Amino acid sequence: MALPRMWGLRPRSYNCERCGNDFVSRTALRYHFQAKHLGRVHCETCGKEVLRECLLQHAKTDHEMILTSNHRSYWDMTRKRRTKFVATETLTSCRMCPRQFGTAHAREYHEKQEHHFTASKRAQMSTAFKPENILEYKTPAELTKFVEAKLRPISNAVSWGCASEVEKIIEFIEEVFPLPITYVTKGGSYIKGTDVQDSSDVDIVLFSGAFQSLEDCQRKIPEVLEELGKRLTKPSWINRVILQERTPFSLRFYFKCYKDHHGHLFDIMPCYDMFGPTLSAGLKEGFYRKLYHCSDSDKIQLYTMALLKHQVEFVKASTERVKDLIRLMKHWFKTSFATPGEENKFRRLPSSYAVELITIYVWELAGKPMFFSYVQGMRAVLKLLVQYQEICAVWHKHYRPNFPIFQKVFLKQTRPFVLDPANPAFNVCENSNAWDEVAHVARELVKPNLASLPEEWAPSFQFTINAANDSIQSHGIELTLVDETAS
Structure with a gap:
């Protein structure tokens, strides 16, 4: 006799060990495994599933390194950035092995069962305060002085010379690019104004009408990048351009800037000219539909390059004070987290873009004050960040609230959820699988009873928000942003 539905019993589900998806029968699970995973293995470098016979080719094309002789000993290289221009659902990948899962819950269960990833182990593997970390600055005045002296780019003859040199190298790139250029989009922290003194990156997307289609661009990018790499090593620039790495979508090099005082990390990306430098509302929504329904991760990267201009404009519009706060948050990430070791080499912290958007979001919740204390x-x-599972940030500058693609993505959201202001199909928080570690390290700094926390940081800071803004109440955050002189 069938059991009454009131008992709430659900039929048994069968879980795929590879991706974490559930199926109602063994037959469905077996069919799924044969269609999606049979004959495929995980790449030890990136964790992506590829056909066993294509593993060597994948390693050669996706992870090929282009290094010049002895450049590592000559120059202090900036830390590598992510291989892909846009990350895709790293949120569901294991930190200790290359396995991918269908949900974050399946990934967390795997980490606990297979790798014994307990709370104490997480604390041990995540926290490592480095020199010049935030705890070294005992007062708001000391922290302000640090931001002005060590983080904010100095405005003097060197910075003016730097701007001139960056423009020259961009002109040189355009000159030696193997294909005719329709237009150029610039991005990166240097262009957005969120760079710090010891770390600066520049993204250059070169759109060309020589590509007949997106598929044609996808096929030709490797040979275009290879030719561009050869042309960049001309004698006039050979001592200043250090080729670092070639990814499937970009050529990466380090550029020694004005009088070798510092340098910039460049990413050069060719792209198919999909709609020109301007994008009407109708074309934009059609473009978003194509992006949302695209199942090819490589094409998604190319689609997203076309949105770089709008991403840059959104961050660049912030006030200088907010950009300083962004620099401070980037410094916190750089000096407060342990470097991944062999055991957790697949750990990925949030991207710089995610940090920028979350900082801007908090500033907007505070009513966009012009003056506030950095502390x-x-x-x-x-x-x-401590309450990362409650983060839900959306901006409607480029897509309307009733746009179907936005509504579909919003309903399927995973937390934290910070939707790209220029792309309603992309949650920028997906590029990290270590949000619990971020919350742990953030909690250590905001604990009122933390012994190492400076006394001036311990009081309960209050956040004055527009009373009409109900969303802040869901986060339980209160802030009072005041002029630094009040401290």
């Missing part, structure tokens, strides 16, 4: 502003961001 209080940073504490507000950290409090939000």
Whole structure:
């Protein structure tokens, strides 16, 4: 006799060990495995599933390194950036092995069962305060002085010379690019104004009408990048351009800038000219539909390159004070987290773009104040990171609230959820699988009873918000952003 539905019993589900998806029968699970995973293995470098016979070719094309002789000993290289221009659902990948899962819950269960990833182990593997970390600055005045002296780019003859040199190298790139260029889009922290003194990156997307289609661009990119790499090593620039790495979508090099005082990390990306430098509302929505329904991760990367201009404009519009707060948050990430070791080499912290958007989001929740204390502003961001599972940030500058693609993505959201202001199909938080570690390190800094926390940081900072803004209440954050002189 069938059991009454009131008992709430559900039929047994069968779980795929490879991706974490559930199926109602063994037959369905077996069919799924044969269609999606049979004959495929995980790449030890990136964790992507590829056909066993294509593993060597994948390693050669996706992870090929282009290094010049002895450049590592000559120059202090900036830390490598992510291989892909846009990450895709790293949120569901294991930190200790290359396995991917269908849900974050399946991934977390795997980490606990297979790798014994307990809370104490997470604390041990995530926290490592390095020199010049935030705890070294005992007062708001000391922190302000640090931001002005060590983080904010100095405005003097060197910076003016730097701007001139960057423009020259961009002109040189356009001159030696193997194909005719329709237009160029510039991005990266240097262009957005969120770069720090010891770290600066520049993204250059070169759109060309020589590509007949997106598929044609996809096929030709490797040979275009190879030819561009050869042309960049001309004698006039050979001592200043250090080829670092070639990814499937970009050529990466380090550029020694004005009088060798510092340098910039460049990513050069060719792309198919999909709609020209301007994008009407109708074309934009059609473009978003194509992007949303695209199942090819490589094409998604190319589609997203076309949105770089709008991403840059969104961050660049922030005030200088907010950009300083962004620099401070980037410094916190750089000096507060342990470097991944052999055991957790697949750990991925949030991208710089995610940090920028979350910081801007907190500032907007505070009513966009012109003046505020760095201590209080940073504490507000950290409090939000502690509650990362409640983060839900959306901007409607480029897509309307009733746009079907936005509504579909919003309903399927995973937390934290920070939707790219220029792309309604992309949650920028997906590029990290270590949000619990971010929350742990943030919690250590905002604990009022933490012994190492400076006394000036311990009081309960209050955040004054527009009373009409109900969303802030769901985060439980209160901030008071005040002029630094009040500290």
